[in-house]
Amino acid sequence: MTIALPPQTSSSPPGLQPEGWLRYLSFSLDHKVIGLQYMVAGFFFYLVGGALAGMIRVELVSPISDFLGRETYNEVLTLHGTVMIFLWIVPVVNGAFGNYLIPFYVGARDMAFPRLNAVAFWLIPPAGFLLIASYFIGGAAQSGWTAYPPLSLTTPAAGQVVWILSVLLLGGSSIFGGINFIATVLKMRRPGLKMMQLPMYCWAMLGTSILVVLSTPVLAGTLVLLSFDIIAHTGFFNPALGGNAVVYQHLFWFYSHPAVYIMVLPAFGLVSEILPVHARKPLFGYTTMVYSILAIVFLGLIVWAHHMFTSATPPWMRLFFTIATAFIAVPTGIKFFNWLATLWGGKIALNSAMLFSCAFILHFVFGGITGVALAQVPFDIHVHDTYFVVGHFHYVVYGGTVFVIFGSIYHWYPKFTGRMLNEDLGRFHFLITFIGFNLCFAPQHWLGLNGMPRRVAEYDPQFTLVNQISSVGALLMALSTLPFLINVFWSAFSGKVAGDNPWNALTPEWLTSSPPPVENWKGEAPLVTHPYGYGVPPGQIDLKAATGRELWSSGQ
Amino acid sequence: MALVLSGLWIGQNVELLPVAASLNAPIYDQLFKVLFSIGSILFIGIFCLLVFSLIRFRRREGETGDGVAVEGNLQLEIFWTAIPAVVVLFVGIYSYDIYDRMGGMVPLSDPHSMHGAMMSSQASDSDVSAVIQASVLGTPPEPSERIWGGIGSGQVSAAPTLPVEVTALQFAFLFHYPQGNITSGELHVQKGQPVELRMEARDVIHAFWVPEFRLKQDIIPGQPTLLSFTPIKAGSYPIICAELCGPYHGGMRSTVVVHEPDEFATWFEKNNTATVAVAPGASSTG
Secondary structure (H helix, E strand, O other): OOOOOOOOOOOOOOOOOOOHHHHHHOOOOOHHHHHHHHHHHHHHHHHHHHHHHHHHHHHOOOOOOOOOOHHHHHHHHHHHHHHHHHHHHHHHHHHHHHHHHHHHHHOOOOOOOHHHHHHHHHOHHHHHHHHHHHHHOOOOOOOOOOOOOOHHHHOOHHHHHHHHHHHHHHHHHHHHHHHHHHHHHHHOOOOOOOHHHOOHHHHHHHHHHHHHHHHHHHHHHHHHHHHHHHHOOOOOOOHHHOOOHHHHHHHHHHHHHHHHHHHHHHHHHHHHHHHHHHHOOOOOOHHHHHHHHHHHHHHHOOOHHHHOOOOOOOHHHHHHHHHHHHHOHHHHHHHHHHHHHHHOOOOEOOOHHHHHHHHHHHHHHHHHHHHHHHHOHHHHHHHOOEHHHHHHHHHHHHHHHHHHHHHHHHHHHHHHHOEOOOHHHHHHHHHHHHHHHHHHHHHHHHHHHOOOEOOOOOOOHHHHHHHHHHHHHHHHHHHHHHHHHHHHHHHHHHOOEOOOOOOOOOOHHHOOOOOOOOOOOOOOOOOOOOOOOOOEOHHHOOOOOOOHHHHHHOOO | OHHHHHHHHHHHHOOOOOOOOEOOHHHHHHHHHHHHHHHHHHHHHHHHHHHHHHHHOEOOOOOOOOOEOOOOOHHHHHHHHHHHHHHHHHHHHHHHHHHHHOOOOOOOOOHHHHHHOOOOHHHHOOOHHHHHHHOOOOOOOOOOOOOEEOOOOOOOOOOOOEEEEEEEEOOEEEEEEOOOOEEEOOEEEEOOOOEEEEEEEOOOOEEEEEHHHOEEEEEEOOEOEEEEEOEOOOEEEEEEEOOOOOOOHHHOEEEEEEEOHHHHHHHHHHHOOOOOOOOOOOOOOO
16 A cells, blocks of 8 residues: 555655655655554564464364474464564554554644654664564574563573564564654644543553553563563562562563453544444544543553452452453453444444454454453453463454554545545455454363463364364465455556545544645645534434334434 | 353353362362353353344345444443443452352461361351461461462362372472472372362473362462362372473473372372481482
8 A cells, every 4th residue: 555656746855754655665755654653564464473373273173293393383473472462563553553543633743753653654664674684693592472481481492582682672662652642633733622522542542551651661561571581580570580480470461461451442432433434424422432541541551450350469459450351351341332332223334344343343342341351350360371362362453453453544545545445355355354254263262271282383182173173264364455455556546536435524634635745735634623513413313215214213 | 031041051151261270279160160150141242243144234245234323222231231231340359259169258367267268168258357367277387487479279078178288390399208208200189078279480481280189280480389278089190380481382291190088098108207317308210
């Protein structure tokens, strides 16, 4: 999607910035270019991470360790987790859509700190290639994306240190991005635009960025200490030298649980933008949506130890974190009921963007229910570190966030390129992704309940059939990227021309040309005080045009 | 109503769990059934609502109009804030009760009350003082050492506990019976007799998991950990390492054999070396 943009017609491009497609390979300061850079780079790493996932699923077709070496298998699962989290989901759902949309939504011509923004993006490709290269030079890290010591202290040091370096760079990028989003949302709003008039994605990004800025430095500090343990043989986390391995887990999850919200809150925001447009109704309950985001941010910071219920945590701690974790279901539940209410009584266009968003609702509700169950200590003690957990978090981050990413690409592609994506291919893409995803991950819950731990290359032969079903699902998911890629490339050159506002949307990014000019609007930025002002007021339905059913549905 | 009934039916009748072979496993299964029923009700309800909306309110051929401009409804929103809050609160209190019955709420660092975890499950409902009193039984570990504990479980018979020392190392579990100076690669226990595992890890973090016992405990180097359970069903069950511990993590498995009492006595006598071996380091071949 980077290729087919028509040449810019804007009057005065700033200074030495290149034009045409070369912009996308340059240190561009344009938030839209940076957004698309994030997206394409992220998608590249998605393909890498997907290939790694494919290797895992091929290995698990048979109950013995036969396809990959045992060390290689652990390298692959470590890289898969790290790539998918730090190089695909976090950069795309924050960096790509955040950079592209936030300046439009606040009525600004760019982000608050354009150079910091470009630096944040350009940290990602070197960090990513460093991480992947570590596999070819001396071997990658083998201790999982969690890198628990003492295992991470005893596996080959070079790979682990490169892993730490790479995650530090990506964390830095994430912090730069977070600072930029907070400054942009709070300080760059067009005069006259109030906070409570912002599109929901701004609130989601504000909440996410607060989490990023508060928790990522903790991860960075922890990893620096871990690298001291590896390189300088200090003993922070090494029990053999008097350190404490559990302290690492606390510090690690202090970031890595909020990281889940860093991955899903922006997705919540994006869905809140997509649903009203395609259901032709206002977003239901704007104010409660805002407060529930803030509640999720607050609660998200105080639930980390639910990842550690089996690692010698005292009972009071287990109790506290159970309650805090379960209570996240309340603000999250509000959001889901509000989305369902947004759909209720709408004029829903069943296009790809809508289908992906609705599948997100289903998957996330499922992942949320298993999540509340996992928060209960006695339940968790049985299924912790099993495939139940693998199934649970893939429902949350893939069935949730990745489905939203696809839905968002179908929704905003006309804005990015000026051309529509093909709907038939899009629905086909949705169908096989949906089937493949559920086939792959739903059976994993059963595997976990019945005794298959995670991160194993070999397992009890009684689980063979279910693992093979799961692998077939993974194969379908891999195949499902083909119609998507074909669609994206084909539509970039010969898709239907979209026009400025193909969805008749009201949010500010649609009130300019497609693709937008360098500083977003030719004239002054529009003041959008009702970003979700769709729909006819209940009293004004045209009685001639309306059918009895419509009158019934509006409660008259 | 049909929704609630179907959810309850699914929760009660769909069996997803393996055999329950320890005293706390049936308690766990109770919790599982409740969670599964509530989850099924919620998921089926939301699924039906979503599919219904998508079909009923889809944009038909030639329609260009908008939906109704409803921006919110405070009462409705309060209603669906309250519902999850009540459900979550109920689930939380219920799982606390379950956890208490499993013996999980006993303070860990106090060696005395660890044994209190093995109280009878009937007395567990709220009687905390009974826990403390029950704790006089059993041998306390060395006072200087901080012992970490996992979940305990109730006791069926008055039989004395069987202490076993567990050493986890890459990539095996070793079981040592101080009473008979037996070292074994498999865990042999007696049906109905409480077992107390004193677990230590040599190198990296491992986790002791027996799915049929619904029990899991991380074994962290530098933190000796106690875990107690009472097997109630004879048979062989897998012991699985559940924490990534290196290349052969998937192969780090063992078996726990739950014997009938007389069978266990035979096994124990056959392997008992305590009377033969005088040197403290001596151990049998297992």
